[in-house]
Amino acid sequence: MSESELLVETRGQVGRGVAQWRHWGVPLIWLTLLLLLTFGMAQLEALFRLIEPDTRQVLYHRSSLAALLGQHVFVVAVASALAILLGGSAAIAVTRPAGRDFLPLVAQLASIGQTFPPVAVLALAVPALGFGTLPIIVALLLYGLLPIVRNTLAGLSGIDPGVHEAARGMGMTGGQILRQVELPLAAPVILAGIRTSVTINIATAAIGATVGASNLGDPIISGIVNGNTAYIVQGALLIGLLAITVDSTFERLLRRPTSR
Amino acid sequence: MIELFDVTKRFGTETAVDAISLRVEKGEFCALVGTSGCGKSTTLRMINRLIEHSEGEIHLDGQPVRSFNEELLRRRIGYVIQNTGLFPHWTVARNIGLVPRLLKWPRGQVRERTEELLELLGLPREEFADKYPHQLSGGQAQRVGVARALAADPEILLMDEPFGALDPITRETLQRELQDLQARLNKTVVFVTHDMDEALALADRLVVMHQGRIIQQGRPIDLLHDPVDAFVESLLGGMDRGLKEAALTRVSERMAPFGPRLLASERIPYRAPLSQALSVMLWHRVERLTVVDDEDIPIGELSLRRLLGAKPS
Numbered sequence: 001m002s003e004s005e006l007l008v009e010t011r012g013q014v015g016r017g018v019a020q021w022r023h024w025g026v027p028l029i030w031l032t033l034l035l036l037l038t039f040g041m042a043q044l045e046a047l048f049r050l051i052e053p054d055t056r057q058v059l060y061h062r063s064s065l066a067a068l069l070g071q072h073v074f075v076v077a078v079a080s081a082l083a084i085l086l087g088g089s090a091a092i093a094v095t096r097p098a099g100r101d102f103l104p105l106v107a108q109l110a111s112i113g114q115t116f117p118p119v120a121v122l123a124l125a126v127p128a129l130g131f132g133t134l135p136i137i138v139a140l141l142l143y144g145l146l147p148i149v150r151n152t153l154a155g156l157s158g159i160d161p162g163v164h165e166a167a168r169g170m171g172m173t174g175g176q177i178l179r180q181v182e183l184p185l186a187a188p189v190i191l192a193g194i195r196t197s198v199t200i201n202i203a204t205a206a207i208g209a210t211v212g213a214s215n216l217g218d219p220i221i222s223g224i225v226n227g228n229t230a231y232i233v234q235g236a237l238l239i240g241l242l243a244i245t246v247d248s249t250f251e252r253l254l255r256r257p258t259s260r
Numbered sequence: 261m262i263e264l265f266d267v268t269k270r271f272g273t274e275t276a277v278d279a280i281s282l283r284v285e286k287g288e289f290c291a292l293v294g295t296s297g298c299g300k301s302t303t304l305r306m307i308n309r310l311i312e313h314s315e316g317e318i319h320l321d322g323q324p325v326r327s328f329n330e331e332l333l334r335r336r337i338g339y340v341i342q343n344t345g346l347f348p349h350w351t352v353a354r355n356i357g358l359v360p361r362l363l364k365w366p367r368g369q370v371r372e373r374t375e376e377l378l379e380l381l382g383l384p385r386e387e388f389a390d391k392y393p394h395q396l397s398g399g400q401a402q403r404v405g406v407a408r409a410l411a412a413d414p415e416i417l418l419m420d421e422p423f424g425a426l427d428p429i430t431r432e433t434l435q436r437e438l439q440d441l442q443a444r445l446n447k448t449v450v451f452v453t454h455d456m457d458e459a460l461a462l463a464d465r466l467v468v469m470h471q472g473r474i475i476q477q478g479r480p481i482d483l484l485h486d487p488v489d490a491f492v493e494s495l496l497g498g499m500d501r502g503l504k505e506a507a508l509t510r511v512s513e514r515m516a517p518f519g520p521r522l523l524a525s526e527r528i529p530y531r532a533p534l535s536q537a538l539s540v541m542l543w544h545r546v547e548r549l550t551v552v553d554d555e556d557i558p559i560g561e562l563s564l565r566r567l568l569g570a571k572p573s
Binding site: 163165167172181185 | 308310330331332333334335336339341342343344345346347348349358359362405408418
């Protein structure tokens with residue numbers, strides 16, 4: 001390779017690097033904002049005084065916001081991972097020839113999961129599972145299943161039948177078709193479902209505070225109970241920022257395959 | 261060699277293919293023709309077991325297809341379908357290399373073979389190898405489809421209306437290319453189409469199907485001369501059969517050495533079909549044409565009388 005070619009090559013790589021950095025910029029800005037607020041909420045004390053001039057305590061102090069954020073992310077991550085695993089594999093199973101009979105059943109079950117209000121799931125889960133983090137994970141899992149199941153089904157069944165026919169005709173095995181053809185082609189739609197599911201769950205997780213799971217819902221519930229709007233704003237602000245950070249990350253992931 | 265013995269396929273209570281027997285010799289180009297729903301596609305897809313037959317036996321080189329592993333069987337048989345079925349998320353090169361990769365060929369060999377096939381189908385590697393299917397025209401995409409089917413050099417090629425979705429001009433080009441390809445590669449081809457002209461032009465053997473049965477099979481020219489019933493006759497074009505037959509015969513077969521007269525002013529290539537010669541005569545209102553070779557040099561003449569010829573008995 002000559003020197004000039006090398007130069008072009010390097011420049012190309014640098015160019016790609018910059019472009020990628022810029023694409024990830026939006027989620028990074030939101031993430032920075034989220035972390036700044038989590039660790040520097042105290043700097044805004046004056047602002048919250050304006051909202052609640054008559055209250056002595058305007059900054060949520062019962063536990064650190066960072067710990068609450070960590071809890072929140074943990075709960076959502078566990079619930080979403082389980083929902084992806086469960087919903088994804090259920091949707092894949094019922095689109096295989098052997099499981100096709102169960103397709104309507106699974107689609108309906110997922111819909112029922114969505115119509116159940118999360119509060120009701122919590123109310124039912126607490127007697128069975130006790131207070132704490134477990135019931136909220138169960139509620140979020142059930143609530144997050146539908147978008148994942150629905151989108152995985154839509155993504156898999158939206159594949160051109162000709163592509164499927166050709167894959168079989170060329171002698172690919174079922175597993176090869178799933179891994180090399182179906183999942184890559186359905187990925188954008190499946191990812192969109194996961195995005196919806198995770199974003200909804202970030203918001204819904206806050207009600208876990210009512211059954212003793214400590215997360216970013218704590219300041220909100222506590223604010224409602226004590227009539228302290230500043231607490232509510234602090235909790236809501238962080239939840240909102242978390243949701244936007246995650247959502248814009250997914251948006252970035254979704255854009256990648258098409259921008260090739 | 262492909263053999264079907266009394267093969268039947270039922271979907272529920274419906275009989276799609278009804279006890280058909282068929283033998284396609286090695287290197288033969290066999291076209292299955294018939295109206296939609298006559299069972300021709302089903303027959304084709306039973307050969308590579310995309311559909312399992314209900315009764316009878318299907319043999320490849322004397323071995324029943326059921327004795328092979330499904331996937332291994334299909335990797336040995338080229339398969340081309342109407343809407344190409346190219347994987348949209350793979351480049352042209354990767355699509356073509358699919359079966360060799362499934363067969364675990366070494367990487368270098370797969371690349372070599374892919375390049376060879378791009379060359380063979382007239383798709384320059386630099387231009388096409390890294391394109392994605394959506395960047396191709398219909399004709400180019402179907403060329404890639406054919407290349408993919410030929411990748412592992414299968415002995416048998418199954419084609420299910422491969423040119424059905426193309427415009428007439430592209431279709432004709434690809435038909436000609438397929439003819440040239442077949443002359444070089446000499447595959448055993450089973451070709452499903454509802455386009456009788458396509459079948460007549462390409463096939464060594466024509467198999468006419470109707471309602472799940474084979475009504476007639478044989479050389480195209482024999483079917484034209486001697487259709488077994490009114491259905492086959494109408495399928496073959498009814499009153500237009502004369503023109504279809506003329507389309508199967510080349511000018512070179514009827515031309516005569518130069519006579520004592522002056523050269524006729526209108527020319528016809530010796531490879532052209534008689535139907536084209538007739539058309540030129542009709543258009544210019546002449547009874548004599550000069551036959552020329554590939555370099556446009558006169559090599560003989562064709563009169564209307566000779567064109568009409570004596571019907572072979």
